[in-house]
Amino acid sequence: MNNLIASTANNTLTMSSREIAELCEKQHKNVLADIDKMLNELEIHSAEFSAQYKDSTGRTLRCYNLPKDLTITLIAGYNVKLRKRIIDRWQELEQNQGKPDLMTVLNDPSFLRNALAEYSEKVIELTPKANAFDRIATKSDGSLNLTESAKHLQVPPKKFNQFLFAHGWIYRRAGGKSWVAYQDKLKSGYLEHKVHTVHQYDGTESLYPQVLITAKGLAKLAKMLEMPQQLLLE
Template identity: 35%
Template structure:
């Protein structure tokens, strides 16, 4: 399971204002404004939390990365449902981190390292049939291209892609093919797969399909 970059397990865990905005159904600039007001109230230097990223137009933008304490302080002023979403996301992060620590114990001796390498090699061999089945059957059945998602919405793929561009789903800086923005991939809403002809194609997960439908309905793009 790929966790958002804001949840990297090998560094201090943070949540970006863009992720908070998405969870709380608010505009990123409004969440940034709330952050800045919080920093002033707490006597904190906003520059300590600033992070630069590039938007779909390749323009440099700023967001804030908050630890759990500041995240909870920020969303205390939001309603219960929105706070609950953020709390659940932090729980997912904690569970993921514990899982990683459990699965990857660091060897303390040469014999342990050799045994770990042997165990991993054996497991890879054992899992090959499962991996092949997943790639050929499961992934094919659970990933959808834009045309398939559009068909379920009774609109054209061209129309759907136009809406997705407006929602900043696609990375416009990549010209050779359509590719998802990193935040869309990090939230497990889609990924880039290679077709049998060798072309790269953005594919939506079932979670991504549900996200697209919810977004377009909420924005009145479809009924």
């Protein structure tokens, strides 16, 4: 999990409603509704924690940045597995908050030598992945399903689906189990829909929609995944 959504403001560690939605595998709009209800019942003015972000289409949308106490209060009604995810994430953020100040370490020659060595190792590690991105960008032999796409991009399938959901590529309809592509991604040529036929044991057939990622979509995602994470919100 990255630090893209969680942030520190006025030395107070906060967690975005977007990250809460991602960790809990909920739609962001539903988490917003839960927070609205919680703040109303606690008689807390929502403006104190309100924020904004831009989605993949450039629209400015609302979100919340909650401190730890309100985050824990919010998820008290969620199931135990979801609560555990949030608590683990808070522990990770609190540990990272204790790291030394950036300007201090940048003036430390030993830190710079170690950072350069780590950077060189990372370049060597990422070179095969960068070459894979180049191959994806020139791929023209059809589209891949989500699992195949995750393998090409070297991302765990579950994390990959969460990334697509968080960045407005796919969603699930209420009560549905299959992922559905957002219309703007279909129009952009990043995604396609295919109906998959499954033969049941009783001889009947069931139709299931399937999201496919085009070569153009794979190239776009490859660039997003290698981009500095803070830029994904700009």
